[in-house]
Amino acid sequence: MSRLGQYISENLRYPKAAQAAGLAGRVFIRFLINKQGGIEQVKVLKGVSPEIDTEAIRMVASMSSWLPGKVDGQAVDCFYNLPINFSVR
Template identity: 95%
Template structure:
């Protein structure tokens, strides 16, 4: 009897820190509105990553002035995917130029709803970071 209680306690001590590390909340969270940065099940673009790549290539418009100037690189965008999968709070984490950054924001904001992230099987609000490449061909 005593051994099984000890084993349960020891297993709990290992499981709790591991479980706690599977999810993280954002500093902007409040008790009535929790926003996650790390979830157990990541949000997913409808059709997966290959469809996301296809969506980006079909909908991203390289600004002509930026293209003519040879501006290229990677824009890092952060956005919230809410419990319903809608995109909110789109912002640039690291940009290239105002016109390229604005195009990245426009394209992300126009995306269809995603499958939301989940914690313990429940849909949650969570942030997602997406790098978008701009390259002159």
């Protein structure tokens, strides 16, 4: 989880238009980690604004591979929900 937090802090780009408008909030993203650890089916469950939601999708879709979930020692597809905070600093 610490590596995920580090990835987010290094790769998340707050959209300038959203920042200028003072838009902030938490985007909830859902994505599938496939059997090979790849990221698929990135979707906004709860968004803030089109600009912020698009950035959250971009960042998640560009993540490197994860370790896939396992059931009885076999790799399986699994969904993951991720909250991403956008705050004006």
